[in-house]
Amino acid sequence: MRWPAPRSLRGRTVLFFGAGSFAVAAILAGSTAVLTRDYLMDQRLESVQRRASVDARVVAARLDTAGAQVDDILAGLNPFGGSAVLVRHHDRWYSSSLDVGPSAIPAQVSALAGDGRPALQVVQTGAGPTAVVAIPMPTVNGQLFELASLQELAGTLRALTVVLLLGTAIAAGAGVLLGLWFSHRLIDPLDRLAAASAEIAGGRLSLRLPATDDRDLEPLVGSFNRMVDALAARIETDARFASDVSHELRTPLTTLVAAVDLLRGRRDGLGAGQQIALDLVSTELDRFRRLLDDLIELARLDAATGTADSPEVDLRRLVAEVLRARGETAFLAAGVQCLVRADKRRLERIVVNLLDNARRHGGGVSGVEVSGREGQIRLAVDDAGPGVPPEERERVFARFATAGARRGSSGGTGLGLAIVRDTAVHLGGTAWCTSSPQGGARFVVRLPEARES
Amino acid sequence: MNAAAPICLMVVEDDDAVRQVLRLSLEDDGYQVVEARGGEEALQLLADADPDVLLVDLMLGGMSGFDCIREVRRARDLPIIVVSARQDTHDVVAGLEAGADDYVTKPFQIKEITARIRALLRRAGPPATLDPRPGAATAPESIVIDAGGREQPLVLDRAGGRVLLGDAEVHLTLTEYRLLLELAESPGQVLSRAQLLEQVWGHDYFGDDRLVDVHVRRLRTKIETDPSEPRLLVTVRGLGYRFDPG
Numbered sequence: 001m002r003w004p005a006p007r008s009l010r011g012r013t014v015l016f017f018g019a020g021s022f023a024v025a026a027i028l029a030g031s032t033a034v035l036t037r038d039y040l041m042d043q044r045l046e047s048v049q050r051r052a053s054v055d056a057r058v059v060a061a062r063l064d065t066a067g068a069q070v071d072d073i074l075a076g077l078n079p080f081g082g083s084a085v086l087v088r089h090h091d092r093w094y095s096s097s098l099d100v101g102p103s104a105i106p107a108q109v110s111a112l113a114g115d116g117r118p119a120l121q122v123v124q125t126g127a128g129p130t131a132v133v134a135i136p137m138p139t140v141n142g143q144l145f146e147l148a149s150l151q152e153l154a155g156t157l158r159a160l161t162v163v164l165l166l167g168t169a170i171a172a173g174a175g176v177l178l179g180l181w182f183s184h185r186l187i188d189p190l191d192r193l194a195a196a197s198a199e200i201a202g203g204r205l206s207l208r209l210p211a212t213d214d215r216d217l218e219p220l221v222g223s224f225n226r227m228v229d230a231l232a233a234r235i236e237t238d239a240r241f242a243s244d245v246s247h248e249l250r251t252p253l254t255t256l257v258a259a260v261d262l263l264r265g266r267r268d269g270l271g272a273g274q275q276i277a278l279d280l281v282s283t284e285l286d287r288f289r290r291l292l293d294d295l296i297e298l299a300r301l302d303a304a305t306g307t308a309d310s311p312e313v314d315l316r317r318l319v320a321e322v323l324r325a326r327g328e329t330a331f332l333a334a335g336v337q338c339l340v341r342a343d344k345r346r347l348e349r350i351v352v353n354l355l356d357n358a359r360r361h362g363g364g365v366s367g368v369e370v371s372g373r374e375g376q377i378r379l380a381v382d383d384a385g386p387g388v389p390p391e392e393r394e395r396v397f398a399r400f401a402t403a404g405a406r407r408g409s410s411g412g413t414g415l416g417l418a419i420v421r422d423t424a425v426h427l428g429g430t431a432w433c434t435s436s437p438q439g440g441a442r443f444v445v446r447l448p449e450a451r452e453s
Numbered sequence: 454m455n456a457a458a459p460i461c462l463m464v465v466e467d468d469d470a471v472r473q474v475l476r477l478s479l480e481d482d483g484y485q486v487v488e489a490r491g492g493e494e495a496l497q498l499l500a501d502a503d504p505d506v507l508l509v510d511l512m513l514g515g516m517s518g519f520d521c522i523r524e525v526r527r528a529r530d531l532p533i534i535v536v537s538a539r540q541d542t543h544d545v546v547a548g549l550e551a552g553a554d555d556y557v558t559k560p561f562q563i564k565e566i567t568a569r570i571r572a573l574l575r576r577a578g579p580p581a582t583l584d585p586r587p588g589a590a591t592a593p594e595s596i597v598i599d600a601g602g603r604e605q606p607l608v609l610d611r612a613g614g615r616v617l618l619g620d621a622e623v624h625l626t627l628t629e630y631r632l633l634l635e636l637a638e639s640p641g642q643v644l645s646r647a648q649l650l651e652q653v654w655g656h657d658y659f660g661d662d663r664l665v666d667v668h669v670r671r672l673r674t675k676i677e678t679d680p681s682e683p684r685l686l687v688t689v690r691g692l693g694y695r696f697d698p699g
Contacts, residue, residue: 243539247512250538254560255470258478261563265481289560311662312691321658339691348659 009190013183014176021175022168029164037157044153048083048131049120052146055085056135063089063140070094083149088113089142105145109134113143122150129154189217193224205232242299249292253285260285287411294415297349298399301422312339312450313347315377316370322351323368330355330365338372341450342427350423351379353416354443358383360412362441372449376429379445382436393433397421420445459485460574463504465495465521466536467513471559475508478563484570492516496524504531506570511537511548519551526552530626532573534566549667554628555654556661572655573627596637599685599699603678607699609637616676628653629672632665636686636696645693669694 006012055077062073070089074096077085084097086105093102102110104125112119113134121132128151135144192209199207208228209221260282267275315338323330340347358365362383369380388396395401400414417431420443424431429447436442462484466472469490476486487502489495491513507525511518522533535548535556545556555569598616599607605619614630616623625633632653636644650660653668669688673680687695 247538250559251468251471254538255468255474257560258471258474258563262474262478262481318658325657325659344659344662 010180010183010187013186014179017179017182018172018176021178022172025168025171029168033157033161033164036160040153040156041150044148044150045120045122045131048146048148049133051083051148052133052135052144055146056137056144059087059144060137060140060142063137063142084147086145086147087142088145089140100147104130104147105132105134109145110143113145127151189214189220193220196224200228200231205235238299238302242296242302245299246296253289253292256285257289287413291413291415294413294419297419298415298422301419301426310341310343312341313344314338315340315347315379315447318344318347319351319368319370319379322348322355326352326355328355328365330368332368332370335370336372338370338377339450340377340427340447342447346423346427350420350445353420354379354381354445356412357381357416357420357443358385358441361385366436366438366440375449375451377447377449379447380442382438382442383440384438385440387435387439388433388441396433397431417443459483460506460570461485461487461502461504462506462508462570463487463489463495463498463502465489465492465507465509465513465518467491467510471510475563475566479566482563482567484567492518492521492524495521499525499529506573507531507533508536508566509533509553511535511539511544519547522548522551522553526626532570532627534569534573536561536566545661546663546667549664550671552626552671554626555664568655575655597698598633598637598676607676609633623675625672625675628668629675632668633672633676636694637698640696640698643689643692643695649693665694 006015058077059070059073062068062076063070070087070092071094074085074087074094077096084095084100084104086096086100086102087094088102095101106121106123109119109121109132113136116136116138118136119132119134123130123132127149129149131148131150133146133148135146137144189212196207196209205228208225212218212221260278263278264282267278270278316332316335317337320332322328323332355365355368358381362385364384365381366384367380367382369378369382371378371380397417397420399418401417421431424445424447427447429445431443431445434442434444460483462479464472464475464479464486466475466488467490472488472490476488479486487498487504489498493516495507495509509518509521513521516524518535518537522535525531525533532555533553535545535553536559537544537548537556538559539545548556554573557565557569594610594612596609596611597606598609603618607623608617610617611634616625616630616633632649635649635652646662646665647658647660649665650656650658650662654660654664656664669686670680673683673686677683677685685697685699687697689695
């Protein structure tokens with residue numbers, strides 16, 4: 001089984017620090033425990049053996065003395081706390097303690113001692129671990145067995161283990177804390193970078209990251225700022241180009257529109273053919289003018305950023321005014337204000353384009369609705385047409401989506417819905433197409449509600 | 454139009470074709486048109502031609518349209534309409550701040566321009582005869598704009614169509630005067646930008662709010678004691694403007 005790795009840099013850093021310090025502390029604690037236990041055990045056993053040898057010499061010396069009683073000798077040994085001394089002399093057992101008898105001596109140890117060889121074994125008894133040392137006393141034909149409790153040593157080792165385990169846990173916890181602090185330090189510049197990026201995307205093109213003297217961060221800050229410089233320059237160039245094109249094309253168009261206007265005032269004086277020619281020029285000029293307006297608007301939308309400076313506009317009121325100005329009979333329910341932050345001209349364009357679209361392609365407007373909910377303002381325009389098939393619903397928003405021939409007869413520029421979508425996106429919202437309950441097409445624009453600034 | 458005294462327009466435009474077609478179209482509508490190819494020529498012709506309305510393109514060779522408007526404004530109150538191919542916020546606001554009363558963007562239809570001219574001239578005449586709203590006849594001859602806060606009272610003299618600080622006249626353009634009159638006639642009442650656009654400029658709901666904002670700003674510099682903290686012409690956020698008599 002594979003453990004899922006944390007998905008965030010922060011999580012990975014914390015995990016790395018926590019696991020790392022835990023591993024280091026555990027290795028240190030483990031080796032400390034083993035080495036200490038071995039060393040203390042060796043010391044203790046050595047001292048037990050030394051003591052047993054001394055006792056054996058004393059017992060052997062006394063037994064050599066005539067009339068000596070083994071019990072008296074054992075009583076005189078005065079073994080220290082927890083130790084007991086047993087002596088086997090001429091196959092008789094003597095003990096310094098009433099609690100400890102020959103049964104406490106392991107058979108192996110007893111056998112080795114019987115063969116005249118010293119022996120050492122650690123056994124588990126009811127009173128904890130005990131060291132059993134056997135020292136043969138060949139001069140008096142006997143053996144001395146010393147039983148020393150290791151209970152105290154075991155307690156010391158247990159305490160040591162607890163301390164080391166605790167230390168390991170604390171080290172792991174400290175590692176996690178260090179990881180948190182470190183990841184915060186590590187991520188902080190990234191957080192600031194993300195915040196700056198978000199603000200720049202929102203339209204604050206003048207924003208730059210402050211210079212840093214951190215050698216690792218400097219290239220990042222430098223290249224980020226250069227990227228924003230380039231972006232700002234590009235946007236400005238685009239905006240200026242759109243503006244220049246707009247100016248250069250509008251001036252001759254102004255002359256044409258005004259001149260044709262003048263001719264139309266004299267239309268009655270013209271022959272039938274000339275009238276038709278004039279009407280053609282007039283119609284096409286109007287279309288050209290709308291196409292230019294739409295193209296310029298799209299170019300401006302491409303170059304525009306942010307809506308922070310825009311005023312608040314009541315979309316319900318604006319839609320009502322558009323309907324009134326166009327003499328549309330579509331019903332719009334009265335209701336509360338639906339405030340959005342936007343240029344009034346741009347909003348008007350959205351509404352007009354949706355109404356034009358319904359009239360040109362959907363057999364007329366059958367319903368208009370403006371509503372606000374959960375910080376979103378929604379505008380829906382239904383038409384009385386056959387609806388848009390699902391596979392076409394995304395394509396209708398593309399620029400020049402309408403086939404050329406149909407566009408020519410419908411009088412549209414093929415850019416109306418593209419402008420609707422681009423404007424909605426520019427204002428922080430979206431636009432989409434669905435079907436109305438009556439079966440016609442429903443075009444919906446959703447925009448963020450204006451909040452108190 | 455009155456044939457005996459045709460209304461005289463001066464068209465300041467450096468593009469020959471646009472200037473010619475404007476002349477033809479406007480003459481066709483009964484106006485008398487004086488052409489100027491640039492800002493300098495316009496200033497030279499101004500005294501002799503004595504036009505009633507000025508149409509100025511912002512993008513002129515030589516002296517810019519902005520400078521031309523500023524220079525004309527120093528001497529005259531006549532209505533000025535900016536005609537520009539640029540409708541970016543920056544250009545429109547700069548033109549209005551230079552002193553223009555209204556603007557039209559290219560390509561326009563002649564009827565848009567003549568409608569603006571008519572709206573501006575409607576209010577350029579004496580207010581008593583060209584303000585036919587009910588109740589206008591019984592309106593007071595003068596409105597005290599600001600009695601306190603300064604040494605002499607600031608008074609709007611309806612009969613004379615001017616604003617007086619004590620005995621001295623405060624110099625307002627006709628649009629500024631009309632805007633002040635609209636607000637001063639409804640003291641303490643909020644007027645929306647759309648209402649002011651309709652009543653002062655004759656625009657509909659889709660008129661440009663910036664017209665109102667720039668003119669209120671200009672008006673404040675002339676009648677407020679501290680234009681940065683307006684006391685008489687108050688902005689009501691999200692709604693419009695309100696006149697509070699001082």
